[in-house]
Structure formats: C-alpha cells, structure tokens
Amino acid sequence: MRAVKTVISAAGNLKRENLDMNELICLRAIQDVNVPxxxxxxxxxxxxxxxxxxxxxxxxxxxxxxxxxxxxxxxxxxxxxxxxxxxxxxxxxxxxxxxxxxxxxxxxxxxxxxxxxxxxxxxxxxxxxxxxxxxxxxxxxxxxxxxxxxxxxxxxxxxxxxxxxxxxxxxxxxxxxxxxxxxxxxxxxxxxxxxxxxxxxxxxxxxxxxxxLGLTPFTECWLKQIPKILNPYAENKGGHRVARQ
Missing domain, CATH: 3.40.50.300 (P-loop containing nucleotide triphosphate hydrolases)
Structure with missing residues (x-):
C-alpha cells in the first residue's frame, strides 16, 4: 500500500506541474518511483x-x-x-x-x-x-x-x-x-x-x-591530482593517461 501511495503522490505532483499530460502521467510516476x-x-x-x-x-x-x-x-x-x-x-x-x-x-x-x-x-x-x-x-x-x-x-x-x-x-x-x-x-x-x-x-x-562508475572515473580523478612536474613521466595507454614508475 505504501508503494501504491507513493506512485499516486508522484502522479499528483506531475499533474500539477504538467496540466496537459494525461495517461503518460501514470507511466512517468511508476517509472520515477521504481526505476531508482x-x-x-x-x-x-x-x-x-x-x-x-x-x-x-x-x-x-x-x-x-x-x-x-x-x-x-x-x-x-x-x-x-x-x-x-x-x-x-x-x-x-x-x-x-x-x-x-x-x-x-x-x-x-x-x-x-x-x-x-x-x-x-x-x-x-x-x-x-x-x-x-x-x-x-x-x-x-x-x-x-x-x-x-x-x-x-x-x-x-x-x-x-x-x-x-x-x-x-x-x-x-x-x-x-x-x-x-x-x-x-x-x-x-x-x-x-x-x-x-x-x-x-x-x-x-x-x-x-x-x-x-567502473574504475575510469577514479583513475582520471587521481591523475588530475598528480603535480604538473610529473606530466613528462606520464604516457597514454588505451586512451587513459597513466603515470610510469
């Protein structure tokens, strides 16, 4: 019952914001509540x-x-x-x-x-x-x-x-x-x-x-924190910049 009430509440909010929407409101409300x-x-x-x-x-x-x-x-x-x-x-x-x-x-x-x-x-x-x-x-x-x-x-x-x-x-x-x-x-x-x-x-x-997320965002974030003085020691592998040992 709580799940149904949440869908109805979401549909009501959408209807007040989009007065022209009809049947699509129910579909959008069900999607907003369940997809996350x-x-x-x-x-x-x-x-x-x-x-x-x-x-x-x-x-x-x-x-x-x-x-x-x-x-x-x-x-x-x-x-x-x-x-x-x-x-x-x-x-x-x-x-x-x-x-x-x-x-x-x-x-x-x-x-x-x-x-x-x-x-x-x-x-x-x-x-x-x-x-x-x-x-x-x-x-x-x-x-x-x-x-x-x-x-x-x-x-x-x-x-x-x-x-x-x-x-x-x-x-x-x-x-x-x-x-x-x-x-x-x-x-x-x-x-x-x-x-x-x-x-x-x-x-x-x-x-x-x-x-x-995967590992790419973590790698890129770490590479951005490397001091610029170390840039000459970096190389590009598979489209990603990697610091050499």
Missing part, C-alpha cells in the same frame, strides 16, 4: 528493450551515474526518507554530496556510537535527559529560522538495533519520539539484509551498482 531501486538487469525487463551497444563505455557509465543523481532528487520529492544502497565504491556518498550546494547535510555513523549517544538517554541517578547526537542535530534544525533544506545522513551499515527506532520518522507522521519531529532525510547503506520489511517499505530507495 532497480538493478541494471531489471531495467532491461522493466523497459522492455535491450540496451544499445555504445563504443565509448566511459560516456555511458558517467551518464548512468548522472541519471542516479537525478533519481535521487526525484525520489526526495515524493519520499522524506531515502536509502542509498550499494557496495563500497559505488558512489553513494558522492551522489549525496552533489546536493551540498542547495542543502545542508549532517553526517554521522550510527554503528560507531551507542544507542544512548545516538538518540539520547535518561540518567536514572540524576533524573536528567541528555540529548544524543541525532536528537541534538534535529532539535537545532527544528529551531533554525532559515529555509535551507536539511538532510540527516547515516553513513554506515543498517542494523535493526538502531534503524527500528526510525520507523516513526520514516512514516507519514514524520516524528522522532524523543525530539521535535524534524525530518530524517537520508540513509546510506550497502544492503538491507537486516532491515525489516516495515522499515524498507517506509523509505524511497536508489540502488547504485559499482558497474555504473
């Missing part, structure tokens, strides 16, 4: 066509990554909770940081601290409440007077111990029980093996495969 979470092999079945062979693989891979960036934005339009899923090196952190120019991101690793340090805890001896990192950030964001969008990004593996407490935030009421109700915007994970269906169904999802 599909693997490349799934996309072939979803679109019903075979991907064309392209000579320059680098352009295809970069274009696919840009597409993921767009999918991230489109998913945030219809979902206030989002999961970026993919193995290490697939570009999850970078795709989120591309939005830094227009939003404010708070990054924390939930697996590096205790539950009390994350959400806050009540001291039975002093009878005082101490805010955790997350509750403190949310409280500050709720009190902020600016209109800048704020994302709270959990950069680390999903664990049922801490993620289950986020269900009320990811639900339609958008309320974290121990704070003021600020929206939690972004969750970054490698897989959802230990997340419950209840948590997954409350989130939008964008899956990033390592094959989208």
């Amino acid at each position: 979470k599909f693997l490349q092999d799934d996309l072939k079945l979803f679109k019903g066509i075979n991907l064309k062979d392209v000579n320059d693989d680098c352009i295809v891979l970069i274009a696919a990554y840009i597409s993921k960036c767009i999918q991230l934005y489109e998913t945030t339009v219809v979902r206030h909770g989002l999961m970026l899923v993919g193995p290490a090196g697939s570009g999850k952190t970078k795709v989120s940081l591309l939005h830094v120019a227009v939003i404010q991101i708070y990054v924390l690793n939930p697996k590096s601290i205790t539950m009390g340090q994350l959400y806050g805890e009540y001291d039975l001896l002093t009878h005082e409440w101490t805010d955790g990192i997350l509750s403190s950030l949310i409280r500050g964001g709720a009190a902020s007077m600016d209109k800048e969008t704020k994302w709270y990004m959990f950069d680390g593996p999903v664990d049922a111990v801490w993620i289950e407490n986020m269900n009320t935030v990811l639900d339609d009421n958008k309320k974290l029980c121990l704070s003021s109700g600020e929206i939690i915007k972004l969750t970054d994970v490698q897989d959802l093996a230990v997340a419950s269906p209840a948590t997954v169904s409350r989130c939008g999802m964008v899956y990033l495969e390592p094959s989208i």
